[in-house]
Amino acid sequence: MMEVRHRKGYAATIREDSIPAYLMIVLGTSAPSFCRHQALYTNFMSTEGRRNPILIALEKGRKWRNKALKKSKRSNQPESVPASRGEDTGPPTPSPDSLIANQIQDLRQKLDDLEVQQGGTKRSADEAYSKEMDIAGKVAMQFSEFDSVFQREKSRDELGAPSKLLSMISDSRLLMQMHANRANARWVEEEAWVAPHVYDPKIVFGGRSDILAYRQIAKELLEQGKVALQLIDAGQEIPVKLTSGEIGTQSILVTDIWKPVQDFYPWKVPLGDRLEGLPVISRRLLQCIVDIEKLVGSAAVKRLKVVLCVDEELEPQICQMLLKHKFYDLAPENLVVIKIPRFPGVLHDLKDNEMKPVADSHRLPAGTGWGVLALRWPGVGFSVNSESGQYELLDGTVLEWLIGSDVEWISTQMMFDWEMLKPDATVNLDFWATTLYCCDEKGSNMAMEVLQSETSTLARSHMSLVMGRQSNPRDTCNLKITDLQTPRTRALVMDAEERRDVVCCAHRYMVKAKTLQETVWGAATFRPDIEVHGQYAYLTFSLADLSSAKGATCASILTNTRGPCLKTRVYERAWFQDAVPRLAYQDGQSAFQLAAMTCSSSAAPVIVKSKMGAARRGTTVVLFVVDNLVSKMAFRTARLLLRHEVDQLHVVTSVVSDESIGKAKSMLEGYRDVVKSGQIIHKILTRGSGKVIDLMEQYTRSVEADIVVAGSEQLAKDVTEVMGSFCITVVKTLTFLPVLVVKVNSVGDSHRMPQDGAARPPQGIRCMFEVRPTCRAMIDWTLNRLDASVDKIFLAKPRAIDNTEQETPTAQRMLSTFAELAVANNFTAVKRPLKGDASESLKQAVAKEKIDILAIQAPAAKSTPPQVIEILRSSKTSILVFRSRDDSS
Numbered sequence: 089m090m091e092v093r094h095r096k097g098y099a100a101t102i103r104e105d106s107i108p109a110y111l112m113i114v115l116g117t118s119a120p121s122f123c124r125h126q127a128l129y130t131n132f133m134s135t136e137g138r139r140n141p142i143l144i145a146l147e148k149g150r151k152w153r154n155k156a157l158k159k160s161k162r163s164n165q166p167e168s169v170p171a172s173r174g175e176d177t178g179p180p181t182p183s184p185d186s187l188i189a190n191q192i193q194d195l196r197q198k199l200d201d202l203e204v205q206q207g208g209t210k211r212s213a214d215e216a217y218s219k220e221m222d223i224a225g226k227v228a229m230q231f232s233e234f235d236s237v238f239q240r241e242k243s244r245d246e247l248g249a250p251s252k253l254l255s256m257i258s259d260s261r262l263l264m265q266m267h268a269n270r271a272n273a274r275w276v277e278e279e280a281w282v283a284p285h286v287y288d289p290k291i292v293f294g295g296r297s298d299i300l301a302y303r304q305i306a307k308e309l310l311e312q313g314k315v316a317l318q319l320i321d322a323g324q325e326i327p328v329k330l331t332s333g334e335i336g337t338q339s340i341l342v343t344d345i346w347k348p349v350q351d352f353y354p355w356k357v358p359l360g361d362r363l364e365g366l367p368v369i370s371r372r373l374l375q376c377i378v379d380i381e382k383l384v385g386s387a388a389v390k391r392l393k394v395v396l397c398v399d400e401e402l403e404p405q406i407c408q409m410l411l412k413h414k415f416y417d418l419a420p421e422n423l424v425v426i427k428i429p430r431f432p433g434v435l436h437d438l439k440d441n442e443m444k445p446v447a448d449s450h451r452l453p454a455g456t457g458w459g460v461l462a463l464r465w466p467g468v469g470f471s472v473n474s475e476s477g478q479y480e481l482l483d484g485t486v487l488e489w490l491i492g493s494d495v496e497w498i499s500t501q502m503m504f505d506w507e508m509l510k511p512d513a514t515v516n517l518d519f520w521a522t523t524l525y526c527c528d529e530k531g532s533n534m535a536m537e538v539l540q541s542e543t544s545t546l547a548r549s550h551m552s553l554v555m556g557r558q559s560n561p562r563d564t565c566n567l568k569i570t571d572l573q574t575p576r577t578r579a580l581v582m583d584a585e586e587r588r589d590v591v592c593c594a595h596r597y598m599v600k601a602k603t604l605q606e607t608v609w610g611a612a613t614f615r616p617d618i619e620v621h622g623q624y625a626y627l628t629f630s631l632a633d634l635s636s637a638k639g640a641t642c643a644s645i646l647t648n649t650r651g652p653c654l655k656t657r658v659y660e661r662a663w664f665q666d667a668v669p670r671l672a673y674q675d676g677q678s679a680f681q682l683a684a685m686t687c688s689s690s691a692a693p694v695i696v697k698s699k700m701g702a703a704r705r706g707t708t709v710v711l712f713v714v715d716n717l718v719s720k721m722a723f724r725t726a727r728l729l730l731r732h733e734v735d736q737l738h739v740v741t742s743v744v745s746d747e748s749i750g751k752a753k754s755m756l757e758g759y760r761d762v763v764k765s766g767q768i769i770h771k772i773l774t775r776g777s778g779k780v781i782d783l784m785e786q787y788t789r790s791v792e793a794d795i796v797v798a799g800s801e802q803l804a805k806d807v808t809e810v811m812g813s814f815c816i817t818v819v820k821t822l823t824f825l826p827v828l829v830v831k832v833n834s835v836g837d838s839h840r841m842p843q844d845g846a847a848r849p850p851q852g853i854r855c856m857f858e859v860r861p862t863c864r865a866m867i868d869w870t871l872n873r874l875d876a877s878v879d880k881i882f883l884a885k886p887r888a889i890d891n892t893e894q895e896t897p898t899a900q901r902m903l904s905t906f907a908e909l910a911v912a913n914n915f916t917a918v919k920r921p922l923k924g925d926a927s928e929s930l931k932q933a934v935a936k937e938k939i940d941i942l943a944i945q946a947p948a949a950k951s952t953p954p955q956v957i958e959i960l961r962s963s964k965t966s967i968l969v970f971r972s973r974d975d976s977s
Contacts, residue, residue: 268618268625269573275615276567276577280558283584284591286538287526288646289518302521310515311384313391314496316601317376317514319503320397320459320631321428323452325658327352337658340504341369341398342405345667353664355706355734358672363684365694368504369396369406371674373416374683379514382679393422393495395469395486396503397459400427407472407479412692417683420474424486426462428453433624449624456595457614457629460500463487464608487608491601498604500597500631502652506666507594509674510877516596519645523598526643530562533603535643536635537594539650542919543904544581545911547592551654552632553581554591554644564644565636566593570617591644594651595631607639650916666914669731669875706734707873710793712784712818713741715755718799722830723759725941725966726797728853729873730767738791742773742780749774780814781821788822797828803960804833816960819969820952826869828941830966836940852878856920856939858930859885859906866945866970867909876914882937883907886929888921895921927958934965943968 293299309315325337329351346364349356366374373394381389398406407425410416415423430451435444462468469486470479482489490498507513516537523535538554539546547553551569556562572578584590607613614633619626635642653659674680681696688694711726713719726737739759743752749772756770775783788796802813815829836854853874857867874881883906888899903919910917920937922929926944934942942965946956952969960967 265620268620269570272568272571272615272617273574273577276571276580277574281555281580282558282561283587283589284538284554284556284564284644285561286540286554286564286591286644286646287522289522292522292525298525299518299521302524303517305524306515306517306520307384309497310380310392311388312494313388313393314494316393316395316490316495316498318395318397318459318498318500319372320456320500321399321402321453321503322456322652322654323399323657324504324652326663327658327661339399339402340659342367342402342409345664345671349664349668349671352661353668356664356668356732358668358732361675361681361696362672363675363681363694364697365688365692366684367409370409370413370416370684370687371509371671372503372505373418374680374687375509375511375674376514377417378677378679378683379512382512383515389417390419391422392418393424393490393493394418395424395426395459395463395490395498397426397428397456397462398503399453400429403427407477409692410472411474411477412689413687414689415474416687421471424469424471424482424489426459426469426486428455428458428462430454431626433621433626435624446624450621452619452621452626452628455617455628456502456631457633460604460608460631460634461610461614461629463490463604464610487601487605491605495601498597498599498601500599502595505596505652506670506877507649507651509670511674511677511680513649516647516649519596519647520598522645523643526645527600530643532562532641532643534597534599534635534640535645536564536566536598537596537647537649537651538591538644539594539648540646541590541592541916542585542588543907544585544590545904545908546650546916547581547584547590549653549655549911550592550594550651552593552595553584554593555580562643563641565642566632566634567636568617568630568632570619571615593632593635593644594647594649595654596651597631597634599634603640607637608634613637665872666876670877673877706732706736707794708736708738708791709795709797710738710740710788710791711797713739713756713759713799716799716801718801718830718832720758721832721834722797722799725828725830729795729797731873731875736767736769738769738771738787738793740771740773740784740787742775742783744775746774781817784818785822788825793825795826795828796822797830799830799832801832803829803831804964816957819946819956819960823946823948823952823971826968826970828966828968829960831964834940834965835935835938836965852880853940854880854882854938855941855943856882856884856930856934856937857906858926858942858944859883859902860945861902863906863945863970864909866943867906868913869970870943870968871910871913871915874915879915880918881910881915882918882920882933882939883910884920884922884930884933886922886924886926889923893923926955927962930959931962931964934963939965941966941968943970945970947971 289299306315321339321341324340326340326343326345326348327335328338328343328348330336344365344367346357346362376394377389380392396406403425410420410423430453432445432447432451433449435446435449463486466485467481469482469489471482472478473480501508519535519537523532526532526535536554539550541547544553548569553567553569553572554564555567556564567580572581581590614629614637616627616629619628634640684694685696707729709726709729711722713723723739729735730737739756741752741756743749752772753770756772759768759770771787773783773787784796787793796818798815798818800813800815803815819827819829855870855874857863857870871881883903885899885903888895888903890896899921903921907917907919920933922933930942930944933939942959942963944956944959944967946952946969948971956969960969
């Protein structure tokens with residue numbers, strides 16, 4: 089036994105052998121240093137300077153459980169069997185499961201009362217401690233014992249209702265999670281927070297030439313090798329099809345994403361060439377090299393220092409990949425690898441009254457913060473010998489190696505980050521320049537990229553909320569969402585939403601190397617999170633805590649570039665829908681193709697592949713044309729709907745008789761100038777004495793069209809000519825599918841794109857939705873045909889402003905709901921509450937935002953409301969009139 093003291097002064101007596109070995113390694117070499125660093129025992133096993141409430145309550149809890157079991161053994165009869173006549177049996181003996189259920193219900197009520205009191209009226213410290221101690225102790229006892237109770241009772245089948253105990257075990261774990269939430273949030277509750285001060289490069293420099301000077305300094309630092317790149321594995325996994333045919337998961341870093349795309353969504357493979365044989369980590373490193381070489385030359389690539397922090401399970405595979413791909417043109421001695429270990433779960437051992445790691449429990453990575461901690465440890469970083477393939481340990485710490493190599497700044501990012509796969513994204517010169525400015529003028533020693541939004545949706549996706557310290561709002565901290573799960577800390581998120589200024593971190597940092605040397609001295613730099621998974625507790629370290637470390641002064645710089653989603657470790661299959669256009673865009677860059685082919689080898693070939701067979705029908709677009717300018721505009725807009733190889737565009741025109749077919753063929757040749765793979769199908773229909781609209785309806789049904797596109801000159805003219813518009817007839821007649829009307833006076837630029845194949849306009853499509861309660865299907869359908877990497881969407885709600893010039897609560901809820909739907913599809917929506925009726929307010933919004941496509945919903949009926957006709961007439965943009973497909977119409 090030994091006594092250890094916390095830095096606040098209170099003491100605890102523990103057995104030295106009760107401290108998990110892996111935590112000893114993480115947090116220090118002795119039990120006293122273990123407690124000083126405030127890890128598992130100081131956060132989880134101590135409360136307010138008194139003896140741990142879990143340990144105090146264990147004896148009471150054990151007595152309570154034994155008493156319940158003894159009562160259940162006194163009666164040999166089931167509760168449903170009546171007692172013999174004449175016997176005084178007294179009240180019926182409750183069964184153990186009912187006792188446990190009642191106790192959990194009682195604990196729930198106490199916990200609810202406690203949380204209400206914490207968020208409302210103040211209590212004395214002794215009263216609060218007493219209640220928390222009682223609840224926490226009983227919860228811990230239940231959490232530790234329920235599994236053994238369940239297994240025993242299930243095997244004996246005495247209760248006859250194991251499902252009830254399963255439910256109760258789940259309830260007890262939920263309560264345990266609440267206790268962990270309190271431990272995680274304790275440090276946040278002890279601080280005073282205010283809205284953060286955010287530096288916007290456009291406002292900071294205001295068009296002055298200062299930014300040019302700082303940009304030049306940033307380029308010189310990179311060219312001279314004074315900026316190192318640190319990439320950290322956050323542990324994301326994706327579903328893959330195993331060799332056995334079963335569906336499993338695999339780290340995204342070592343996966344060639346084109347393979348699962350072909351397995352799960354073969355029809356999603358887009359046009360053009362694609363590069364197979366490149367895992368995500370290879371794509372990331374190659375894009376870094378391409379960007380830096382383009383910015384400051386190839387000599388800077390040879391001087392670049394790169395630190396890869398990877399999961400220990402992936403380390404052999406990644407090191408072999410470096411060898412096979414020739415280190416991606418980096419100098420082998422400048423590429424250092426750090427392993428992030430996996431640790432088992434911890435469980436409270438009732439017999440020894442200790443927290444112990446369980447060897448056969450599922451192991452989880454130590455977290456992104458480990459990559460920064462390991463920079464200060466000797467014997468951790470190593471490089472791979474390019475000839476022998478042997479690992480060569482650094483003489484000292486990785487940080488000493490970097491500083492000894494004249495590195496002044498470290499750019500720390502997540503290894504998997506979609507935005508970093510775009511051209512020129514590795515080095516954000518505006519972010520770097522503003523970082524240098526803040527360090528020179530504002531006293532900062534590090535900076536992080538942040539995003540701003542009106543709701544907490546992005547914050548929860550990034551698992552981040554940025555706040556400022558009350559003493560200095562310019563000193564901002566990245567708070568983990570897992571640390572904001574108590575009533576008092578949730579209020580920080582709610583307050584930010586009320587301000588409509590929710591700031592979150594994109595998990596990209598610029599840190600002075602000497603700052604890390606001064607602030608990262610051990611695990612106390614971080615505030616480890618307690619994560620509860622099943623019946624086990626895990627300790628994880630997050631990179632977010634670096635911004636709140638002692639001695640760190642972090643500036644928040646607005647870039648509004650989304651970071652990786654850290655909300656979940658395993659992405660669902662729907663994630664591939666976002667992956668496909670991003671990979672295709674990267675593979676279409678000639679510089680990236682050249683770099684990829686350079687690193688190809690016989691051991692790890694990079695293969696260029698094109699078209700593949702489709703497993704099912706794609707989108708069928710039908711475009712009706714005549715010989716005029718607006719038909720050309722409609723054609724260019726219709727091309728944007730071709731996202732995949734199996735999509736088809738039917739260009740259709742009609743003639744009165746066969747004598748006009750030759751002239752029609754000549755006209756259609758002008759619509760064969762761009763798309764490969766036979767995606768364009770020309771069709772000439774002979775109508776004879778019939779109506780054109782009847783011919784159109786018959787053709788769209790025969791090819792099972794998904795959307796009809798038509799151009800209109802009449803709708804851009806005055807009201808008298810609008811009434812004779814053929815497109816109005818099309819909208820009124822083809823009520824069984826969406827119709828896109830392209831107007832000649834559209835303010836958007838998408839139809840003016842150069843004719844360069846199926847490429848989308850570089851500035852993307854600007855699409856606005858008229859928001860209604862029933863428009864979810866319209867938004868889903870449209871987003872599936874847009875590209876989240878370049879396209880921008882707006883949510884407009886007419887009549888959303890009341891007479892007091894305030895946004896109505898109904899409009900707020902509706903816009904927030906559909907903004908979350910957009911985020912789920914990897915888009916960031918701009919909300920636009922409008923004043924006035926739909927036709928006038930949408931007309932003004934379209935002109936102001938230069939919208940390419942305005943999507944409105946019409947009822948699935950033969951009649952088209954006058955309001956839809958008015959919007960078609962007044963809005964100067966292309967208009968999508970959406971109706972759900974109904975083949976029976």
